[in-house]
Amino acid sequence: MIGKTHLSLLALSSCLLATPVLAQSVNLYTTREPALLNPVLESFTKDTGIKVNAVFLKDGLQERVRAEGANSPADLMLLVDVGEINAAVAAGITQPIKSETVDKVVPAQLRPDNNWVALTQRARIVIASKERVAQDAITYEELADPKWKGKFCIRSGQHPYNNAFFAAYLAHNGEAKAESYIKALRGNAARKPGGGDRDVARDIQSGLCDVAIINTYYIGLMSQAKNEQKGWFDAIKPLKTSFAGGGTHVNVSAVALAKNAPNKDNAVKLVDYMLGEKAQAVYANGNFEYPVNAAVKDSSAVQLLGPVTPDSLSLSEVAKHRKPAADLVDKAGFDS
């Protein structure tokens, strides 16, 4: 009885849960939230007749594709952090994307050996209280200045966004300087690092802090919010932010082609589509990111925040320093 119940339940759930696989389809594993992707995916299906089966994963996307191995249904992986992307390439679960569109549209440093292809860029910048801060530009280094003591807010130092930022700082300045920088930032913190990126804007509005670090797209999304977050947006202003004598720290959302992609042609079609002007405008503007396709002028991010000059350091170089950066954050007791 027990054995039969068990098996028939498995069979039942198999029938009910299994997704019909269309003849023309492409399977997308993504760490970007579906609500931000759906408009583009839907218009892709409408224009091409190819259905997109997306599964939103967070931690463990790479492990899942690796475990699924040769029979994995994954065609494309869409990841939102250069560290994740590099880890996927290093794990040997990707293959280079061969596409004329990619080569034409995307600058070479945003598609190293075509192992992955950036779709959008975002910057990690400083925002400040409109009321209490006069300056309109700042360097990352300046955040360590004692004048911000008790006035600086940031999320966990181990969050991938900050991890990549500290890795970039480390790559520029070396370990000793990075260590004292991270310690100085923690010393300036108004509260224990934590919460999300939007929470720092709330904490500026509430008067808890005057300056904070945030990803650019959150500023855009808050500007459109129809609830209290609009109030957070109204209390802050973005500062023109850069490394001393350098550019702004950026990160990417990017796609990689799965090594065992069963629908490779469709996958490449989707990549090409997402790089097209129409999709770039929808996807990048919907999330206030900087499109990689230079033909898309006047994106919503540029309108809101102005153009950005990315840091000259290559993202692959940044990714190499992630682990030592994570160690420094622990050493400084940044999150405690």
Next chain:
Amino acid sequence: MSAGAPQSLSRRPPFPWRPSTRLAFATFIGAGLILLPLAALVMSALSLRQAAEIWPHLAAHVLPTALVQTGLLLAGVGALSAAIGVGAAWLVTQSEFPGRSALEWLLALPLALPTYITAYIYVEFMGFNGPLQGALRAATGWRSLREYWFPEPRSLPGAIVIMALVLYPYVYLSVRALFVVQSAAIIDAARTLGAGRGRLFRHVGLPLARPALAAGLTLVLLETLNDIGASEYLGIRTLTLSIYTTWLNRGSLAGASQIACVMLLLVFALLLGEARLRERRRFTISAQPDRVAARRRLGRGAGALAALACLLPVLLGAVLPVGFLIAETLRLQRLAGLDAALLGQLGNALLLAMAASLIVLALGFGIAAAARRGQERFLRLLARFAGLGYAVPGTVLALGVLIPVAAIDNLVADTLRRWFGLEVGLVLIGSGAALLVAYVARFLAIGINGIESGLSRVPPRVDDAARSLGASGGVLLRQFYWPLARPAIAAAGLLVFVDVLKELPATLLLRPLGVETLATTVYGHASRGVFEEGAPAALLIVLAGLVPAVILARTRPSQREP
């Protein structure tokens, strides 16, 4: 073990397995399911050289803080849940006050809320723009947080209160069931001897409650330990969180597995301790109740106080968060209309929860019934091992399921392709079976524990009598164990159902392409920083969980006593 199963049985010639091949089967599958992810975890902990170089760093900079924070969190959540759970259970079973019968089941409601959702809601509610601070500023003319102090939910005390508000029902339900069944005779005796209310609680109530408290508290502590969503959001650096950062930021799954293994050793010690405690107190469970204790009517002042004391956890743990979700849902509906996909997500969530709880019950029943007879030592150890699934952080458990299940899937796919030319893809992962395996590995402990305690109500003489009349094992199962243990089995099933509805990390990692559940939808919105947009899905989780929570709270174990 001498206090355990009836002596008369174990001295007999070994009970033949013949009538219980199904039991053996259940035990075998159960053991496999529990051991599969654990074995994968240990393998991964052993697999990499680089892990060794991580330990000095972890020991110096990560683990001390993580151990202290985890310890404080466990102690705080445990103490607060025990206080609320035992106190409320004592009040509703021993005294009569206004609203008592409603409060008796209302007190179970917070169980329906996932911890991470309550955490998000409290951060909103207590935040600068929340109603409390807004009212405070309006009343005082203050403008910024620099002018006043306000309690911060994103802190250790905040996390303790929030998690205890969600988790205390585990203690409440288990202790209440015990008070209802057990206390009548003893308490009446104590009353006759002139014990006052305070002494009655301290000297009779508390000692009586201890085994049930241990069982409930174990679930509370394990849930606290494996939590990631709430503690990360509230900024608590727990051991579980260090497992995550070790895995994700240092790219060391091996190092993460090693921390997890160390953590599991501690948990295993905790579980063995709990089992010991339970076995030593077994006599309280098998005492035969003849009636329910009469409740003492409280005076007006004391009655109002008691009502308030029981109402507070309900208000803070259920009414406030649910009210918040309803308000946000209505607001969203006005703005944009509700997402039609929600119904499908609800269907998926219910289907998975139902399938998982039935499997857990079937396996749990088999293991618990088998543990009652021969092969005791192994089965008991296995039953304790099952608790480990509950303690492993969800994603780690899911990885432990993923790796071996995907290997089987690939073997099947390759074999069918080579021999029959069939293209079936990954059957177990693609059908959701892998996800069910993870649920069962995670929640089997609830099934086994609940059913064991149900079966402990079947007196050993029933086994003896039935068998001396020539009844087979199957008849024993169907005619005696099943009817007698049914309430306990139903309770365990409901608990698993609610837990699966709320489960996030394994669902997120293992669900098939294109399948969303309510929990994954809430998470998708929350991780974009717009938790409010997930309010309708969160509300549905809570509503779907409320029904079983109410049934659970209204079940009176005493009514079906033999």
